[in-house]
Amino acid sequence: MIKFFLMVNKQGQTRLSKYYEHVEINKRTLLETEVIKSCLSRSNEQCSFIEYKDFKLIYQQYAALFIVVGVNDTENEMAIYEFVHNFVEVLDEYFSRVSELDIMFNLDKVHIILDEMVLNGCIVETNRARILAPLQILDKMSES
Amino acid sequence: MVVPLLKLQDLIQEIRGAKTQAQEREVIQKECAHIRASFRDGDPLQRHRQLAKLLYVHMLGYPAHFGQMECLKLIASPRFTDKRVGYLGAMLLLDERHDAHLLITNSIKNDLSQGIQPVQGLALCTLSTMGSAEMCRDLATEVEKLLLQPSTYVRKKAILTAVHMIRKVPELSDIFLPPCAKLLHERHHGVLLCTITLIMELCERSPAALRHFRKVVPQLVQILRMLVTTGYSTEHSISGVSDPFLQVQILRLLRILGRNHEESSETMNDLLAQVATNTDTSRNAGNAVLFETVLTIMDIRSAAGLRVLAVNILGRFLLNSDKNIRYVALMSLLRLVQSDHSAVQRHRPTVVECLRETDASLSRRALELSLALVNSSNVRAMIQELQAFLESCPFDLRADCASGILLAAERFAPTKRWHIDTILHVLTMAGTHLRDDAVANLTQLIGGAQELHAYSVRRLYSALAGDISQQPLVQVAAWCIGEYGDLLLEGNCEVEPLQVEGEEVLALLEKVLQSQMSLPATRGYALTALMKLSTRLRGDNNRIRQVVSIYGSCMDVELQQRAVEYNTLFQKYDHMRAAILEKMPLVEQGGPQVDEEAKESKEAAASVPTEPQASKLLDLLDLLDDTSEDAQHPPALNPSPEGTLVHLLDLPCAPPPLAPIPNLRVFEREGVQLNLSFTRPPGSPALLLVTVTTTNSSGGDVTHFICQAAVPKSFQLQLQAPSGDTVPAWGGIPITQLFRIFNPNKAPLRLKLRLTYNHLGQSVQEIFEVNNLPVETWQ
Numbered sequence: 027m028i029k030f031f032l033m034v035n036k037q038g039q040t041r042l043s044k045y046y047e048h049v050e051i052n053k054r055t056l057l058e059t060e061v062i063k064s065c066l067s068r069s070n071e072q073c074s075f076i077e078y079k080d081f082k083l084i085y086q087q088y089a090a091l092f093i094v095v096g097v098n099d100t101e102n103e104m105a106i107y108e109f110v111h112n113f114v115e116v117l118d119e120y121f122s123r124v125s126e127l128d129i130m131f132n133l134d135k136v137h138i139i140l141d142e143m144v145l146n147g148c149i150v151e152t153n154r155a156r157i158l159a160p161l162q163i164l165d166k167m168s169e170s
Numbered sequence: 171m172v173v174p175l176l177k178l179q180d181l182i183q184e185i186r187g188a189k190t191q192a193q194e195r196e197v198i199q200k201e202c203a204h205i206r207a208s209f210r211d212g213d214p215l216q217r218h219r220q221l222a223k224l225l226y227v228h229m230l231g232y233p234a235h236f237g238q239m240e241c242l243k244l245i246a247s248p249r250f251t252d253k254r255v256g257y258l259g260a261m262l263l264l265d266e267r268h269d270a271h272l273l274i275t276n277s278i279k280n281d282l283s284q285g286i287q288p289v290q291g292l293a294l295c296t297l298s299t300m301g302s303a304e305m306c307r308d309l310a311t312e313v314e315k316l317l318l319q320p321s322t323y324v325r326k327k328a329i330l331t332a333v334h335m336i337r338k339v340p341e342l343s344d345i346f347l348p349p350c351a352k353l354l355h356e357r358h359h360g361v362l363l364c365t366i367t368l369i370m371e372l373c374e375r376s377p378a379a380l381r382h383f384r385k386v387v388p389q390l391v392q393i394l395r396m397l398v399t400t401g402y403s404t405e406h407s408i409s410g411v412s413d414p415f416l417q418v419q420i421l422r423l424l425r426i427l428g429r430n431h432e433e434s435s436e437t438m439n440d441l442l443a444q445v446a447t448n449t450d451t452s453r454n455a456g457n458a459v460l461f462e463t464v465l466t467i468m469d470i471r472s473a474a475g476l477r478v479l480a481v482n483i484l485g486r487f488l489l490n491s492d493k494n495i496r497y498v499a500l501m502s503l504l505r506l507v508q509s510d511h512s513a514v515q516r517h518r519p520t521v522v523e524c525l526r527e528t529d530a531s532l533s534r535r536a537l538e539l540s541l542a543l544v545n546s547s548n549v550r551a552m553i554q555e556l557q558a559f560l561e562s563c564p565f566d567l568r569a570d571c572a573s574g575i576l577l578a579a580e581r582f583a584p585t586k587r588w589h590i591d592t593i594l595h596v597l598t599m600a601g602t603h604l605r606d607d608a609v610a611n612l613t614q615l616i617g618g619a620q621e622l623h624a625y626s627v628r629r630l631y632s633a634l635a636g637d638i639s640q641q642p643l644v645q646v647a648a649w650c651i652g653e654y655g656d657l658l659l660e661g662n663c664e665v666e667p668l669q670v671e672g673e674e675v676l677a678l679l680e681k682v683l684q685s686q687m688s689l690p691a692t693r694g695y696a697l698t699a700l701m702k703l704s705t706r707l708r709g710d711n712n713r714i715r716q717v718v719s720i721y722g723s724c725m726d727v728e729l730q731q732r733a734v735e736y737n738t739l740f741q742k743y744d745h746m747r748a749a750i751l752e753k754m755p756l757v758e759q760g761g762p763q764v765d766e767e768a769k770e771s772k773e774a775a776a777s778v779p780t781e782p783q784a785s786k787l788l789d790l791l792d793l794l795d796d797t798s799e800d801a802q803h804p805p806a807l808n809p810s811p812e813g814t815l816v817h818l819l820d821l822p823c824a825p826p827p828l829a830p831i832p833n834l835r836v837f838e839r840e841g842v843q844l845n846l847s848f849t850r851p852p853g854s855p856a857l858l859l860v861t862v863t864t865t866n867s868s869g870g871d872v873t874h875f876i877c878q879a880a881v882p883k884s885f886q887l888q889l890q891a892p893s894g895d896t897v898p899a900w901g902g903i904p905i906t907q908l909f910r911i912f913n914p915n916k917a918p919l920r921l922k923l924r925l926t927y928n929h930l931g932q933s934v935q936e937i938f939e940v941n942n943l944p945v946e947t948w949q
Contacts, residue, residue: 043229046299053230053349072529073493102465104458105418111454131179133229134222137258145330147299148367151360152415158325160288168251 027147028106029081029096031128034062035092041129042113051116056094075103084145091126109149116128116143116154120161135161178222185230190777195576198227202234209240216254225259238263238270245277253281253289264300275305282312290316290324292794305336312341317349322358329353329364333371344371347379354389360414362393364420373426384427387434393443394420398445412454417445421462428470446479450687454494459489468506481506481513488520493529500535502522507542519545522552525559526682531617532565533559540573549582551690553592560599569603572596574606586619590626597643598633609642613649613766617754626650631658636680639687639918645695648682651675652699653753672707676700680717690726697721697729701736705751715740785897836940841868842897846940856916859907862923866897868930875905875927882920886912919943 030049033042034168049057064076065085076083081096094108097103108130116139117124121132122161129136142157151157190195205220222242228234244256248626264271274296286584294316297309313335316328332346344367353365369386372379396797397412411417429849445463452454455457460483466684467480484506487499509768521543524536537559544552553575561572575596583589616626628651634647651658659672669739682696683689701718704711718740721733740804741748743842832882837844866872875895881887892907914917921940 027542040229051231051233053226069838070527073497073531074498075494076531081806102418102422102458104454104461104494105415106453107494108414108458130182134255134258139253144552145295145327146334146668148330148364149415150326150330152413153332153359156360160291164250164288169612 027100028144028149029098029147030057031144032058032061032092032094032096034058034065034092035126036066038090041126042133042140044137044140044144047146056125061094061096062092065094069091074107084110086114086115088114089116089126092128109152110145112152112154113143116157119154120158138164146161177219178226180557181223182226183786195232200229201229202232204727209236213486214243214247218252221259225255225262228262234263235381237897238268240271242273242277243283245274250288251452252290256291258294261299261404271300271302272304275308277303279309279312282316282837285323287321291327294324294327294331298327298334301331301334301338303338305803306338306342310335310339310345314345314349317346317353322356322361325353326358326360326364329361330370333364336371336375342373343375343379347372347382350383351386352392353715354386359413363416363419366416366423369452370419370423373423373889380427384431384434385438386429387424390420390424390427392436394424394445395441397449399505399657400496409770411450411453411455411459414459417459418462421445421459421466425466425469428466430471436472439473439476441474442472443479446483454492454908457492457495461487461502462497464502468509468589469500469937470821475509475884478513481510481517485517485520488517493527493532493794496524497529497532497535500532500539501720502544507539515543515545518552518782519546521557530564530567533563537563537567537571537574539577544578546582546584549584550588553579557592557595557599560596565603565774570602572600572604573608576604576611580611586615587625590616590622590629594629594633594643596639597640598645602640602642604642611645612642616646616650617653623654627658629656631678633674634682638682638685639691641687641689644682644688648679648692648695648699650708652695652702655699655703659707672703672712675703676713679703681719683721690728693729693731694724697732697736701739702751704740705748711740776941776948777879816843832944834940834942834944836923837925837936837938839934839936842866842872844923844925848944848946856912856914858911858913858919860921862907862909863904864897865901867901869904870930871899872897873928876925877907878924879909880922880924881911882917883916884915885919888912 027046029045029047031042031044031046032040034040038059043054043058057069061078061083062085064078065087065105068076072073075084076085080094081098082095082101083096084103085094086107087093093101093114095106095110097106114124117129120135121128136164138161139157143152143159184197184201186195188197192852201223208216209871218239219243221237222232224237224240228237241256241259241263244252245260247253247256249676258273260271278293278297281289284290294313296314296909297305301309315330316324319328321323332342336346350369350372352364353361353368354367355837356362375634394417397417400412423433423724424438430436442463446460446467451458451460464480464483466478472480473696480504484499485505488503489493490499503514503517503521508680516898518540521539524532525540527533527536537556540552540556556571556575556578560568560575563571576593579589579592581594590612591607597612598669602717616623619626630643630647630650631893633643634651640646655675658675678846679696683693683700685904688696699720702712704714714866718733718736721729722737724730739750742749742850757893833845833847835843835845843865847861847863847866849859849861851857862877864875864877869902873896875897876891877892879887879889879931888910890908890910892905894903894905897905911919911921921943922937924935924937926935928934
């Protein structure tokens with residue numbers, strides 16, 4: 027089960043955070059700083075899986091942004107690694123060459139996309155067309 | 171005064187513009203004040219904008235609880251944009267702890283039954299994220315209806331909401347069990363994915379469901395086969411593999427269904443072999459599927475050929491250049507090593523290669539696996555590698571590495587001399603990271619190796635002369651020099667020729683005594699050694715007497731006591747000195763530590779018997795404070811094979827099937843009972859999961875129930891949150907709470923429980939220790 031999903035940039039600023047298991051507010055910032063510290067201290071050649079307390083962290087760096095997913099022991103790490111890449115591809119398609127600013131200024135849309143893909147810590151949908159369909163309808167509705 | 175309302179984007183711009191943390195806080199506080207004002211005055215059209223800003227601020231870590239009621243109002247509004255922000259806010263801001271969340275139940279119910287798909291999707295999403303037990307019970311029927319709707323968009327969300335509901339309220343699994351079989355016939359991958367997750371959850375909860383779903387194994391096999399054999403499908407393939415996520419989920423479910431079940435495992439055998447050979451491994455997606463296949467093969471009752479295939483796949487992973495894959499392979503090999511030891515041995519050289527990695531996660535895994543692979547035929551080579559690793563590894567791994575090497579050396583040492591050499595080497599390399607009983611072990615070992623006394627004392631002397639900062643090394647060296655000082659001075663050992671003068675030895679021991687780096691225990695060792703040398707060395711003892719009398723006024727009470735007693739030995743009891751300071755007999759394995767204390771507590775000698783060195787050692791080990799003084803013997807001093815400490819070094823044969831540990835009723839008072847049930851997860855024998863169940867068969871409710879636990883210091887205890895704090899009367903739903911007890915030393919388990927609750931109008935507090943814990947809980 028996915029415990030949390032974070033997008034943090036290199037300076038430690040959280041761009042997106044979604045927790046699927048309740049964590050106190052003050053503990054969240056602490057968690058995020060610790061997580062980003064352990065990710066930053068690793069070089070490019072090291073593997074993308076870290077053990078942190080009783081989670082496993084799977085992270086990937088895209089330009090200046092780190093996407094970190096915390097899972098519990100039962101998940102297949104490589105499938106989650108693939109899922110992170112899938113998520114980025116979906117964002118890429120929706121925003122056409124997504125960048126960190128796109129994510130910052132359209133946070134609600136990114137939340138919608140994430141909610142389409144992950145529900146309560148389980149992966150729901152991975153097909154790009156199906157994920158973006160409701161969002162495209164929404165956009166058309168708000169334009170008209 | 172009309173304040174222009176900022177849109178979310180403008181707010182973000184402003185926050186980005188703030189140069190310092192204080193400035194940012196200022197901006198946010200100002201904005202929060204505006205938001206609060208706007209919530210009060212309530213312009214409904216702008217409410218969603220305000221809430222969106224509030225949520226952004228919340229993500230940055232600022233308090234936002236005053237937005238909760240706004241979420242409710244927004245959810246109830248008919249406009250979609252309002253609902254969207256409202257539900258998002260509900261997911262982020264509300265949770266079970268706040269009473270406000272129950273108010274959403276009604277809105278969710280309305281939204282679910284209205285039949286507008288996006289709205290239903292939103293409601294389901296929120297329900298599955300923060301639905302509490304009461305909400306789940308109320309809305310279960312609604313969700314069930316949605317499971318059978320024609321729209322796949324809603325259906326997949328409904329299924330996952332069902333998963334959440336089952337997690338919260340296990341009784342609801344009966345409602346969700348029947349639709350599963352029909353849902354499996356779907357062709358839509360999203361729905362299939364969710365259905366499989368639901369089935370997994372159901373199977374994990376109840377064995378009856380597990381038996382029920384074994385019937386669908388052929389169907390699952392069919393689906394997977396189709397996935398693997400159909401070629402490229404634009405919809406679902408990711409880098410050439412068709413829908414790897416679905417494949418991985420199906421494999422996981424097959425694993426759960428096939429565990430310990432011959433028939434299902436046989437149906438799966440061909441399929442697993444097919445998946446393993448057909449999957450394209452050049453990309454990560456293929457490797458993910460292959461990894462899951464390997465895990466499944468390992469867990470079910472597969473054919474022997476299939477297991478060999480799995481190990482070979484893992485071996486291939488190890489040679490891959492991608493770090494992620496190697497990490498995953500090392501982890502799985504670790505799980506395999508107990509059951510398929512010989513197969514894993516074949517990959518030993520590659521594993522040892524991985525030790526040299528710079529990546530911390532990889533080297534940790536490689537270390538654990540290497541330690542598990544040591545056996546009597548490869549022990550010399552492996553220990554050499556591990557020692558090389560010890561020199562270069564990061565600090566947090568050193569303790570594990572050092573204790574691992576020592577244990578492996580103990581179990582498989584080909585000769586005593588090699589053993590002593592190895593321990594010496596570890597002591598010099600990483601002495602400060604060792605556990606305290608290493609010193610005891612080494613002294614025991616040296617004492618037992620009669621022929622090697624001269625050799626060991628020389629080696630230790632040279633090591634000590636080089637470096638007096640590593641405390642365990644200094645302690646052992648001091649003890650040896652004291653015991654075998656005469657051999658040191660004889661100078662005719664053929665392997666280690668060393669000419670040492672008596673004066674040099676004394677000077678060295680004095681240096682240890684005076685050094686700032688020495689712990690009080692070390693000083694005690696050095697003083698006693700000096701004393702023993704008074705009989706071993708020829709010549710007069712003036713120097714020794716001097717030192718001893720100086721320490722008679724030392725600030726440390728322990729040293730002072732010893733010095734005073736030794737002084738007395740010199741003066742009044744000189745005739746007994748030789749007898750008292752004779753060589754120690756070999757300490758029996760497993761008996762209480764016999765040493766000088768037995769000899770020095772001669773009636774005529776000092777008033778208070780000296781603290782025996784043995785009990786000092788025992789104090790250093792973790793024991794319960796109120797343990798009896800008959801030296802609760804730590805299992806570490808027993809080097810026989812059954813007494814291994816680290817669970818990694820379990821005997822290479824297949825572990826005996828874990829006998830279920832019997833339940834235990836520990837408490838009963840006026841109808842309130844507490845039961846403990848124990849399980850041990852198969853992957854980690856040092857971990858014990860204790861489930862505490864509180865039942866109430868009396869006529870009054872039990873409220874405000876809190877249960878706390880304490881264990882001895884060597885254990886680690888983790889208490890998870892209880893399922894509730896109320897047990898209704900007449901056998902209402904019991905409270906369950908999970909304790910995780912981690913017991914790496916396999917020390918005897920002692921558990922003290924403290925209960926507080928209100929029952930029948932009185933508040934009850936009970937503290938008691940759990941007796942008669944079954945032996946299997948800590949072995």
